[in-house]
Amino acid sequence: MAEIAATLSIGQVAERTGLSVHALRFYEHEGLFVNPVRRGPGGRRFYSEDDVDWLTVCVILRASGLPLPALRRYTELVREGAGNEAERLALLREHRVHVTTQLDRLARCLDLITFKIGVYEDLLDRPPAERAGGSPGQPVVGDQGAG
Amino acid sequence: MAEIAATLSIGQVAERTGLSVHALRFYEHEGLFVNPVRRGPGGRRFYSEDDVDWLTVCVILRASGLPLPALRRYTELVREGAGNEAERLALLREHRVHVTTQLDRLARCLDLITFKIGVYEDLLDRPPAERAGGSPGQPVVGDQGAG
DNA sequence: CTAGGATCTAGAGTCGGCTCTAGGTCAACC
DNA sequence: GGTTGACCTAGAGCCGACTCTAGATCCTAG
Numbered sequence: 001m002a003e004i005a006a007t008l009s010i011g012q013v014a015e016r017t018g019l020s021v022h023a024l025r026f027y028e029h030e031g032l033f034v035n036p037v038r039r040g041p042g043g044r045r046f047y048s049e050d051d052v053d054w055l056t057v058c059v060i061l062r063a064s065g066l067p068l069p070a071l072r073r074y075t076e077l078v079r080e081g082a083g084n085e086a087e088r089l090a091l092l093r094e095h096r097v098h099v100t101t102q103l104d105r106l107a108r109c110l111d112l113i114t115f116k117i118g119v120y121e122d123l124l125d126r127p128p129a130e131r132a133g134g135s136p137g138q139p140v141v142g143d144q145g146a147g
Numbered sequence: 148m149a150e151i152a153a154t155l156s157i158g159q160v161a162e163r164t165g166l167s168v169h170a171l172r173f174y175e176h177e178g179l180f181v182n183p184v185r186r187g188p189g190g191r192r193f194y195s196e197d198d199v200d201w202l203t204v205c206v207i208l209r210a211s212g213l214p215l216p217a218l219r220r221y222t223e224l225v226r227e228g229a230g231n232e233a234e235r236l237a238l239l240r241e242h243r244v245h246v247t248t249q250l251d252r253l254a255r256c257l258d259l260i261t262f263k264i265g266v267y268e269d270l271l272d273r274p275p276a277e278r279a280g281g282s283p284g285q286p287v288v289g290d291q292g293a294g
Numbered sequence: 295c296t297a298g299g300a301t302c303t304a305g306a307g308t309c310g311g312c313t314c315t316a317g318g319t320c321a322a323c324c
Numbered sequence: 325g326g327t328t329g330a331c332c333t334a335g336a337g338c339c340g341a342c343t344c345t346a347g348a349t350c351c352t353a354g
Binding site: 156157158172189190192 | 300302
């Protein structure tokens with residue numbers, strides 16, 4: 001547990017989290033940090049490894065569609081400290097429902113896409129002669145003749 | 148195959164597809180219809196069941212994240228008719244990659260969320276006395292003490 | 295005949311989440 | 325001492341995909 005790199009510049013944090021330096025300043029402005037970002041000489045921001053860990057969680061929550069206001073709320077709860085775990089849990093559970101719903105919907109979309117891909121693959125596998133003979137007038141798939 | 152409801156009003160189509168009437172006009176403007184939308188007396192739009200079928204596909208493709216320009220391109224290919232199936236297939240395959248990537252990412256996000264939910268559930272199941280005694284100073288989970 | 299509701303057009307506005315600009319400071323190197 | 329290059333602030337701009345507005349038209353019912 002050596003004291004390595006307790007202070008990271010905004011550029012370094014951007015590189016590690018995948019967020020842009022603009023986004024980091026924006027997140028700070030939006031109250032998405034648990035602890036106030038410290039400043040070095042000249043007013044430059046310095047971050048800790050804890051900040052990076054927190055941002056990593058934020059990135060994942062954002063990637064799963066948690067809107068900024070909800071993320072801000074969650075941050076506030078964490079900032080307030082122990083005692084509000086039930087509310088944090090509720091927020092996470094609500095979000096999990098969202099994510100699973102999204103996953104289900106996407107999976108159903110994937111089914112359709114895969115089905116249509118299959119239809120086109122079959123169509124392109126068949127030689128043209130065979131195609132001309134096959135059940136004329138019958139659309140291969142719904143979309144007005146084989147969309 | 149009786150000739151029922153060959154003509155639907157924009158309101159009816161909105162209801163069936165889940166798109167708003169505004170969105171339907173917008174889609175038309177954006178070239179997302181395979182066939183030109185016919186007009187009744189007074190310039191009112193009338194749609195066929197085929198239009199509804201097509202829109203249903205559009206809705207699914209949009210829901211899975213296909214951007215409008217790509218959807219327009221696909222529409223153009225279908226409009227052009229037979230002969231460009233390979234290009235349609237390529238477009239769909241590319242999109243499928245996108246969707247599966249999205250699914251993977253979401254699934255990984257879900258893992259984290261579920262993990263954090265588990266942590267909070269454990270925490271809230273334990274009686275307060277027990278909580279006070281448990282490995283003091285050790286964060287329960289990364290986020291600065293139990294995010 | 296009139297009122298209500300659905301529709302029309304063209305174009306402006308909204309929203310979320312950044313992203314970029316302008317104009318400036320500061321430290322380090324050549 | 326001049327030039328990078330990373331950083332600063334405040335605020336404007338952008339993007340995608342609608343959504344909404346205004347003002348007009350049209351059909352149907354009472």
